[in-house]
Amino acid sequence: MIQLILFVGVGAGLLVLIYLFVRSPEPRAEGGAEALLEARQALNSLQSGLLPAGLVERVFAQDDLHFVSSKAGAGVQRLFLCERKRIALSWVAQVRRQVLSLKQFHSGQSRLYARLDVRTEVTLALSFASLLVLCRVLQATFYVRGPYAAPRMVGIAITAAGRVCTVFEHSLAFLTRTRAAVLRHDSPGPHVAA
Amino acid sequence: MLTFIVWWATIVLELAILLRALKTGALREFPFFCIYLGCVLLSSASGYVVFRMRPLQYQYWYWTWEFVCVIAGYNVVLGVVERGLVSHDGARKAFRNVALWFFGAIVGYVAIHSMLLRHSNALISSVEVERDLRTAEALLLAAVMGVVAYYGIAIGRSLKGIVVGYGLCVATIVITHSMRSFLGAWFQDYFSAIRSWSYLLSLLIWTYALWSYQPSPAPKRLGDSGPDYDALAMTTKEAVETVREQLGKAARQ
Secondary structure, eight states: OHHHHHHHHHHHHHHHHHHHHHHSOOOOOOOHHHHHHHHHHHHHHIIIIIOOHHHHHHHHOHHHHHHHHHHSOHHHHHHHHHHHHHHHHHHHHHHHHHHHHHHHHHHHHHTTBTTOOHHHHHHHHHHHHHHHHHHHHHHHHHHHHOTTSOHHHHHHHHHHHHHHHHHHHHHHHHHHHHHHHHHHHHOOOGGGOO | OHHHHHHHHHHHHHHHHHHHHHHHTHHHHOHHHHHHHHHHHHHHHHHHHHHHHOGGGHHHHHHHHHHHHHHHHHHHHHHHHHHHTTTOHHHHHHHHHHHHHHHHHHHHHHHHHHHHTTTSOHHHHHHHHHHHHHHHHHHHHHHHHHHHHHHTOOOOHHHHHHHHHHHHHHHHHHHHHHHHHHHOGGGHHHHHHHHHHHHHHHHHHHHHHHSSOOOOOOOOOOBSOTTHHHHHHHHHHHHHHHHHHHHHHHHHO
């Protein structure tokens, strides 16, 4: 019976994969400049609008909680905690989206290299997968325990936000240099322009 | 009667696909698939004659050709890798090596399994052997689709049709063979009917996909550009490790 379940599972799994394969959107054209531009825009919006340390610190600051606890009734406190939880969850979702963006950016670039190393790629794929799971864990923690349940977590989360932006910026800077070198290498001479 | 109609319909479709492939140039692009389809066409046509002339020998005829088609089927999977990842040398070479090792391991396993089952019913053994071989094919196809999806590799309608049609065919075979093996001889009629109809559906998909040949878009190649890939991988790895470290600390609080 176990054997039957295993084999039927493999067959059914393949059918599901085929369905997803057929439904999957057309991949983006391999124009590195477009991908770089999108990644740069995403980073700018995160750095300037969504994840500056001051903003995140303010979102998780306990002063507001103390103020609401001391001045307002239970209903307002509940509403306040509910709102803050939503904001915290939204923040983790942003980090997760950024990790996904990094993953797509890496796979979009690395597939073009003839010297692609399988072991490295598998390691990276697993790392991305575990990181995305970790984001989910963090989301679950915020969801269950709330944004104020673990004060130390807030500090680390703020540091993480900054580090995420920094490393992503390094990746972008490196890839911009690489792309520029490739474009220079591929650039046709002026005699071809006509 | 319906069985024979489906049988003839599959033969006609196989012929039509091969003739179209010859006309549109798909034969040159997908020789692996055309060889497979040629094997199945020979199997179907000769099987019909044997079934009519010498019905008692049909079972042996059928299983002999079935294993020829299984081997040709592995060639389809390898061909999909060759064509699908044609501009992605690293992924293609790596995947081909993994596929060959995987194929060797499965053939070894099946050979040992067959020797252990040699005293049991021959039909059941054949069903199980083919089920195992097709399961390996199913896993390899799943891996191919996973690689294509992970790297966002664009493939043309023709190759996509081959993958989808063949995947449907393999998935149905794995499911029906495992049920045939578990439920016994009374499932044989359903087994034959499901296989015939699903194969007809696969042929219709292939007919649509290969009626006019659509090549896969060719990506820009970076080639062997020195240490660039290593640097890219290292940079991404550092980024991932840093983010994981920070989030891991946060999650543990």
